[in-house]
Amino acid sequence: MNLILNFRRSCVTGILTLLCFQSAHSKTPVSKTEVTSLATLPPARNKFYIGNREPLLPTPLTKLPISAIQPDGWLHEQLKLSADGFTGHLPEISQWCKFDGSGWTTPGGWGKFGWEEAPYWLKGFTDLGYVLRNPRIMAESKKWIDGILSSQRGNGYFGSEENFKTLDLWPNMAALYALRSHFEATGDPRILKFMTKYFHWVASLPREKILPKSWQHIRGGDQLDSIHWLYNRTGEKFLLDLAKLTHERTANWTDGIPSWHGVNIAQGFREPAEFFLQSGNQTDLDAATRNYLTVMDKYGQVPGGMFGADENCREGFTGPRQAAETCTMVEFMWSDEMLLGITGNRAWADRCEEIAFNSLPASMSPDLKALHYLTAPNQIQLDRTNKAPMIENGGDMFSFNPHEYRCCQHNVAFGWPYFAEHLWMAAGENGLAATFYAPSVVKAKVGDGTEIKITEATVYPFDETVTFTIETPRDVEFPLTLRVPSWSKEPKVFINGEALNFSRSDESWIQLKRAWKNDDRVQLILPMDIRVKVWEKNKNSVSVSRGPLTYSLKIGEKQKRYGGTDKWPAFEVFPTTPWSYGLIVDEKNPASSFEVLKRTAYIVNQPFALDHAPVELRAKGKMIPQWKQEANGLVGEIQQSPVRSDEKVQNITLIPMGCARLRISAFPQIGDGADANDWK
Numbered sequence: 001m002n003l004i005l006n007f008r009r010s011c012v013t014g015i016l017t018l019l020c021f022q023s024a025h026s027k028t029p030v031s032k033t034e035v036t037s038l039a040t041l042p043p044a045r046n047k048f049y050i051g052n053r054e055p056l057l058p059t060p061l062t063k064l065p066i067s068a069i070q071p072d073g074w075l076h077e078q079l080k081l082s083a084d085g086f087t088g089h090l091p092e093i094s095q096w097c098k099f100d101g102s103g104w105t106t107p108g109g110w111g112k113f114g115w116e117e118a119p120y121w122l123k124g125f126t127d128l129g130y131v132l133r134n135p136r137i138m139a140e141s142k143k144w145i146d147g148i149l150s151s152q153r154g155n156g157y158f159g160s161e162e163n164f165k166t167l168d169l170w171p172n173m174a175a176l177y178a179l180r181s182h183f184e185a186t187g188d189p190r191i192l193k194f195m196t197k198y199f200h201w202v203a204s205l206p207r208e209k210i211l212p213k214s215w216q217h218i219r220g221g222d223q224l225d226s227i228h229w230l231y232n233r234t235g236e237k238f239l240l241d242l243a244k245l246t247h248e249r250t251a252n253w254t255d256g257i258p259s260w261h262g263v264n265i266a267q268g269f270r271e272p273a274e275f276f277l278q279s280g281n282q283t284d285l286d287a288a289t290r291n292y293l294t295v296m297d298k299y300g301q302v303p304g305g306m307f308g309a310d311e312n313c314r315e316g317f318t319g320p321r322q323a324a325e326t327c328t329m330v331e332f333m334w335s336d337e338m339l340l341g342i343t344g345n346r347a348w349a350d351r352c353e354e355i356a357f358n359s360l361p362a363s364m365s366p367d368l369k370a371l372h373y374l375t376a377p378n379q380i381q382l383d384r385t386n387k388a389p390m391i392e393n394g395g396d397m398f399s400f401n402p403h404e405y406r407c408c409q410h411n412v413a414f415g416w417p418y419f420a421e422h423l424w425m426a427a428g429e430n431g432l433a434a435t436f437y438a439p440s441v442v443k444a445k446v447g448d449g450t451e452i453k454i455t456e457a458t459v460y461p462f463d464e465t466v467t468f469t470i471e472t473p474r475d476v477e478f479p480l481t482l483r484v485p486s487w488s489k490e491p492k493v494f495i496n497g498e499a500l501n502f503s504r505s506d507e508s509w510i511q512l513k514r515a516w517k518n519d520d521r522v523q524l525i526l527p528m529d530i531r532v533k534v535w536e537k538n539k540n541s542v543s544v545s546r547g548p549l550t551y552s553l554k555i556g557e558k559q560k561r562y563g564g565t566d567k568w569p570a571f572e573v574f575p576t577t578p579w580s581y582g583l584i585v586d587e588k589n590p591a592s593s594f595e596v597l598k599r600t601a602y603i604v605n606q607p608f609a610l611d612h613a614p615v616e617l618r619a620k621g622k623m624i625p626q627w628k629q630e631a632n633g634l635v636g637e638i639q640q641s642p643v644r645s646d647e648k649v650q651n652i653t654l655i656p657m658g659c660a661r662l663r664i665s666a667f668p669q670i671g672d673g674a675d676a677n678d679w680k
Helices: 014-022 073-084 087-093 117-132 135-150 161-166 170-186 190-204 220-234 238-249 262-268 271-279 282-299 326-343 346-358 406-421 600-604
Strands: 034-038 069-071 424-427 431-434 440-446 450-458 465-471 476-483 492-495 509-516 521-525 530-535 541-546 549-553 557-564 569-575 581-583 595-598 615-623 650-656
Touching: 069 073, 069 117, 069 406, 073 087, 073 117, 073 406, 087 117, 087 406, 117 135, 117 170, 117 406, 135 170, 170 190, 170 220, 190 220, 190 238, 220 238, 220 262, 220 271, 238 271, 262 326, 271 282, 271 326, 282 326, 326 346, 326 406, 346 406, 346 549, 424 440, 431 440, 431 509, 476 521, 492 509, 541 615
Parallel strands: 431 476
Antiparallel strands: 034 509, 069 440, 424 431, 440 450, 450 465, 465 521, 476 509, 492 521, 530 541, 541 549, 549 650, 557 569, 581 615, 595 615, 615 650
């Protein structure tokens, strides 16, 4: 296999980039660039993009319109695969997404087809079409939007008869996101009138009937977000009262964790921070961070950015074989994206990337034509065997199937589109911020209102170099802000080939303010060192990371189809190579225990695949023969490290977690000292 580093033509790095910069025509000297290192971004309003209307507090970052960002490279491939996969074709597959007779589109339609599934899917499907500029998907999503708009009653309520009878507003919260995206993309004047009429109806309900005990009670933050979104566009004062009432009627996330259901946590934990924008109460803002840390400290002591909730978090079920729903992943990412905008704290971007690159890809087959309900850091067989009670739900939770997994099958649709929409955000002083890194093009108004285009060339997260090329019709001054991930300790920045000097004390964000000229180029280098993390709360197991990617053992896969159709098969995955390895790590210099091999050429295809891993790590390990697969197909519980093994030392290969559907990501550590333990 060719292991020579082979870059795409669009990716310019290292010496080639510097030579290109140095040969460019004369630019504004670097000395005329105002460079500021920031720990967090301050709240600010942007003149050209809709942020918070007073009295709501301004936010450090503001979402750009859905049409502003065009993904490229590997990210475009994820979106294209989504369009060609089950997300783009759910009406062919799912009984819940049949347009004719749906409770969402047909007066008196089938009640059981009017709950969360169709709006879950439409929330992502709509954005997928507009982000990809896909005519088929845009036309189909508009048909659904028109159907939903036609369902509105004279009193303002919309949706299915069944939901109206029970006053269940939860599914409507999901549907509103699709309507919002449609408005962003088209300016359709019907949307604001529709939402205003609907929220007048909600406000007219008796207080005790607004968000009573159910999903809507736990997930009221989704309604709060749409109320604030509408207020920022209409200024209707009653919306502020309804926002306050929504907060008061939502489960109390300010004082603790009111639900230990995985998806509820991923959606609900952020709600107090949303209301902070109206209350100005620091306690509300702090509550979201406290909620996150409380959950992760107990159930998230594993690699991949998720927490163990194979429906609910459960006492004693905290190890790396405990899984997370695919629903939980995408909702957690959306909460991170939202909190990044509210706080300007780069930690939320780091957390979102950790999930997006390490956990989300493995929840679906590489062609994105199937998914499974649960994904764990350690998961060595994806079969249909019942794994309860070690896994909370009985039945098939692990196999890949585009026809089952009712909530996740539909809700996963918005994961990649929303991520793509947040690569860039509007910032203070009419500037732009690069918040997540991926190949893309952004068009936005900056400075004095000049519309510019920035082309971002990179193969991040697989490589450390990001290059930005600015196109502008005239010189324009504005701040360009770059996020420095927490794992990058010595970032480097070049403008037109010249190195910048900046403070190393507060470098969560690097802000570059200057009069930008056409064809100015900025190169950001984020050195990706090897890091070994010891999970003390999970038997001193270890995980290995490089940059934003964490690595898993490369395990051979054998697929076995058991159902579905030829176009949309359902299948199990079984291991064909040994998996029960412990890692040998030099405690004094952990990074020296690994060799990095780059195969960047694979990024032109789907990089999150077993045989297409763009980066591999060579490591050494020993088999632990006593570490067995359980009868139900689960990997055995991990035991206390260091572990004694008399087996021979072997060379083993690690690949990014996102490439590994079968995976060991939390490893026992091999030792031979007095503190070494026998595996029992």
